[in-house]
Amino acid sequence: xxxxxxxxxxxxxxxxxxxTSEEQGRKDLLKRSTVTRALVMVNSSTSGxxxxxxxxxxxxxxxxxxxxxxxxxxxxxxxxxxxxxxVVSVQLPGRTRxxxxxxxxxxxxxxxxxxxxxxxxxxxxxxxxxxxxxEAWADVPFLDEIPxxxxxxxxxxxxCGIIDPFSFGEYxxxxxxxxxxxxxxxxxxxEVCELVEESGLRGRSGGGFPTGLxxxxxxKTPSDQKYLVCNAEESDPGAFMDRNLMEGNPFQLLEGIxxxxxxxxxxxxxxxxxxxxxxxxxxxxxxxxxxxxxxxxGDNILxxxxxxxxxxxxxxxxxxxxxxxxxxxxxxxxxxxPSSKPPYPSSSGYLGRPTVVNxxxxxxxxPVIVRKGPKWFRGIGxxxxxxxxxxxxSGRVAMAGLVEVPMGCTFDTIVNDILGGAQKGRELKxxxxxxxxxxxxxxxxxxxxxxxxxLKEKGLVMGSGGILVMDDKTCVxxxxxxxxxxxxxxxCGKCIPCREGTRRMAEILGSITRKPEDEEDHTSLERFKGVxxxxxxxxxxxxxSLCGLGQNAPNPVMSTLKYFRNEYEEHIFKRKCPSxxxxxxxxxxxxxxxxxxxxxxxxxxxxxxxxxxxxxxYFIVQEKCIGCGICYEVCKFSAVYYK
Amino acid sequence: xxxxxxxxxxxxxxxxxxxxNALIPLLQAMQDEFGYISEEAVASIGSHLSLPTSKVYxxxxxxxxxxxxxxxxxxxxxxxxxxxxxGGAGELLNEITKLLEIIDGETTRDGMFSxxxxxxxxxxxxxxxxxVNGTYYSGIGVKEVRDIIKQxxxxxx
Numbered sequence: 001x002x003x004x005x006x007x008x009x010x011x012x013x014x015x016x017x018x019x020t021s022e023e024q025g026r027k028d029l030l031k032r033s034t035v036t037r038a039l040v041m042v043n044s045s046t047s048g049x050x051x052x053x054x055x056x057x058x059x060x061x062x063x064x065x066x067x068x069x070x071x072x073x074x075x076x077x078x079x080x081x082x083x084x085x086x087v088v089s090v091q092l093p094g095r096t097r098x099x100x101x102x103x104x105x106x107x108x109x110x111x112x113x114x115x116x117x118x119x120x121x122x123x124x125x126x127x128x129x130x131x132x133x134x135e136a137w138a139d140v141p142f143l144d145e146i147p148x149x150x151x152x153x154x155x156x157x158x159x160c161g162i163i164d165p166f167s168f169g170e171y172x173x174x175x176x177x178x179x180x181x182x183x184x185x186x187x188x189x190x191e192v193c194e195l196v197e198e199s200g201l202r203g204r205s206g207g208g209f210p211t212g213l214x215x216x217x218x219x220k221t222p223s224d225q226k227y228l229v230c231n232a233e234e235s236d237p238g239a240f241m242d243r244n245l246m247e248g249n250p251f252q253l254l255e256g257i258x259x260x261x262x263x264x265x266x267x268x269x270x271x272x273x274x275x276x277x278x279x280x281x282x283x284x285x286x287x288x289x290x291x292x293x294x295x296x297x298g299d300n301i302l303x304x305x306x307x308x309x310x311x312x313x314x315x316x317x318x319x320x321x322x323x324x325x326x327x328x329x330x331x332x333x334x335x336x337x338p339s340s341k342p343p344y345p346s347s348s349g350y351l352g353r354p355t356v357v358n359x360x361x362x363x364x365x366x367p368v369i370v371r372k373g374p375k376w377f378r379g380i381g382x383x384x385x386x387x388x389x390x391x392x393x394s395g396r397v398a399m400a401g402l403v404e405v406p407m408g409c410t411f412d413t414i415v416n417d418i419l420g421g422a423q424k425g426r427e428l429k430x431x432x433x434x435x436x437x438x439x440x441x442x443x444x445x446x447x448x449x450x451x452x453x454x455l456k457e458k459g460l461v462m463g464s465g466g467i468l469v470m471d472d473k474t475c476v477x478x479x480x481x482x483x484x485x486x487x488x489x490x491x492c493g494k495c496i497p498c499r500e501g502t503r504r505m506a507e508i509l510g511s512i513t514r515k516p517e518d519e520e521d522h523t524s525l526e527r528f529k530g531v532x533x534x535x536x537x538x539x540x541x542x543x544x545s546l547c548g549l550g551q552n553a554p555n556p557v558m559s560t561l562k563y564f565r566n567e568y569e570e571h572i573f574k575r576k577c578p579s580x581x582x583x584x585x586x587x588x589x590x591x592x593x594x595x596x597x598x599x600x601x602x603x604x605x606x607x608x609x610x611x612x613x614x615x616x617x618y619f620i621v622q623e624k625c626i627g628c629g630i631c632y633e634v635c636k637f638s639a640v641y642y643k
Numbered sequence: 644x645x646x647x648x649x650x651x652x653x654x655x656x657x658x659x660x661x662x663x664n665a666l667i668p669l670l671q672a673m674q675d676e677f678g679y680i681s682e683e684a685v686a687s688i689g690s691h692l693s694l695p696t697s698k699v700y701x702x703x704x705x706x707x708x709x710x711x712x713x714x715x716x717x718x719x720x721x722x723x724x725x726x727x728x729x730g731g732a733g734e735l736l737n738e739i740t741k742l743l744e745i746i747d748g749e750t751t752r753d754g755m756f757s758x759x760x761x762x763x764x765x766x767x768x769x770x771x772x773x774x775v776n777g778t779y780y781s782g783i784g785v786k787e788v789r790d791i792i793k794q795x796x797x798x799x800x
Contacts (some may be wrong), residue, residue: 082767238725317706335705
């Protein structure tokens, strides 16, 4: 019997046909093609834990202990259905794995009771995983038949939520690490660069720069030391695809990093990860330890003469550190401020050495590209942008979650076909794509095929791929104001256009989304002047800011001015929010029947807008009201309402 | 205080290399150990790395992770990501600020509660999300927040 280590390494470099039958059996066990006892997998990634996966897991343990059953309880990542968490899957010996949604602690026993009696529970079934040689459950749809999965092409995210992120064996049994072994055994550094260039892979963090070119630049710069940095500082609010990749399949990322580091001839790699991503850190930490133990990291990897160390660096939290030069500054122990390019990091980066910074999703693409070849990869997606892109969709959408689609797919497919469109009874108004530096896409443009070029043509950006769905009850101007306030807070303060521009923009947007506190002529004039300057301010920021943060900060303003001018006008001229979500623009009224005339609202009103006599209904003078809502909060009889 | 100083020494000993790029990991180790960065910690990191205290403090204030007052008994984390904001996180924040009379990064005078606003917790499907000492509350409104805070207050007393 081979040792575990030898077996796994053999598995990683062999085709399935060359295995002995005993080895095949071990592989099937690792791959969970066969299970000897019932397997219960709980999504313990962040989205699951927030929804209560921890309690569900405890409940399962309790259930098993009460009945002294012999089952295997394992953790997994998220399959992407974020709004349906906690997702739990169960695989009985000989049967296919079946997935359940919203399995809270109280539902555990009824679901497990039914399943152990070979009955499909009536509620909460998502579907079953298609697998040859396993008996399927009757009347349960296969996952690949459900629109959510059927319309996706999961080449990067495919194993998330299916495999155990703590098990190296399972990753290898599913074909993992064969790409890295192939790379170090049969390619030179330059050949790997060329292979990736040929595949047409482009950086997934937003810029869309060809990965192969970036590598070549670093590879060709002579230096005693080169660095590869994995950018896992995913700080766009609303983007969680990188986190999901790290939590669901950390070994895939590490294999990608190993390939990239080899390609540029570097033996030192860093993962710069947000310190808030505790679950992802835990998984990657574990993965690095396992790889070291098995000899796939360290000195002289498998006698190839190639050394590689990967270390984890926790980012102390700054949005601007997603920019590569700022990230490098932060790694060096300085304030995370960007510097002007050139010199590009690929010639002078971390500690002045050539450094390649790649994003998690980009690196996670590499193992499959090396395994299946650049031609196969080029066959997916569009001509100029091969491959897939993961979008994280949240907001007012029927199902929030992660969607991986080929490039060239439309927003319409992503939001309407895959995720079921707007929430019940609501109407889709717009999509905000790309986080705080992204663009508002109106419904009319939802049929544009998504690729870097197409979007650029329309004046839009893809960003990191976060999509916020807005319906008729959300206010465009208010959302833009939120983004601007966020960027203002996150601006590093190095260059003036960004530091001052974002502050002024936030002020202007703030002034349109609330009622003026006094109605003197010059304040209205000032406010109006500000609004008229939004456009020119945006242009100055775009042209003169140092880094991508400042250059892209006006994107939300510019795109909404273009496509939602009427909403701005309503706010400015009528002082009314069409979707009624700007709290400070609401008009407040007192219900005559409910008001007891206690006078507390009149006493607390800061603008003396409430008049009346005690023990009779009070009245709000709309002209004086500043919309603060204090009357609403203090009223004990719920007599105050807004329209 | 003796204890505090010796714990700082222990942490410094874990970073024997006197290099600028050890600064952030050092500060993070302090933050993890004490829950905040004390004046003494800033000063001793400065002398350990031969950096002016002003530089250390300047760097620490740049990043969101570092706080300068001790954490409360209950650490409230509120997500104000895009999705949570749309779900009403702004109103929740107002409510918490009103109830506890603290803003982001502060601790109440009695040391019971501290507040941290995060840009995105990463659970956009369940917005708005709040966490108290690691226990998550999702899909909550103003009323629930009031109840939760009240519950913790009662528990403490």
